[in-house]
């Protein structure tokens with residue numbers, strides 16, 4: 001069997017994988033880009049609007065008002081749906097999301113992401 005040798009294997013040829021692979025290549029690395037579909041940009045990166053959208057620098061925050069929370073709790077919103085059996089698995093993540101959604105933490109997140117989005 002023929003052995004292929006390379007410096008880096010990038011898994012996933014969406015926009016993130018393609019950019020990472022190109023950057024590494026520019027830095028002189030030998031890169032192999034692999035995607036389970038055998039093509040690039042066929043999943044999430046296929047259907048976006050094609051612009052770098054700076055508004056996303058501010059994260060979607062976990063709702064804190066009772067009305068929204070109740071609607072989500074009874075699966076009464078089209079935005080989010082959950083299965084009760086999944087609660088033990090996603091609860092720790094949900095708590096972290098809730099804590100990260102305080103106005104102070106959200107502002108810190110936006111500030112940290114700003115230099116990255118400015119460059120793009």
Ligand SMILES: Cc1cc2nc3c(=O)[nH]c(=O)nc-3n(C[C@H](O)[C@H](O)[C@H](O)COP(=O)(O)OP(=O)(O)OC[C@H]3O[C@@H](n4cnc5c(N)ncnc54)[C@H](O)[C@@H]3O)c2cc1C
Pocket residue numbers: 011012013014015016017034035036037040041042043044045046047048049050051052053
């Ligand atoms: C409707 C919609 C509109 C959007 N509009 C915008 C917009 O206008 N502007 C903007 O900036 N963002 C937009 N976004 C968000 C943006 O499209 C995504 O954030 C971005 O495409 C994600 O890229 P990605 O490379 O992380 O993921 P993906 O494009 O999903 O790439 C991941 C790749 O990894 C591959 N993969 C997964 N598992 C494996 C594995 N085990 N082995 C090998 N390969 C694997 C998949 O096949 C896939 O090709 C939009 C998103 C949606 C859904």
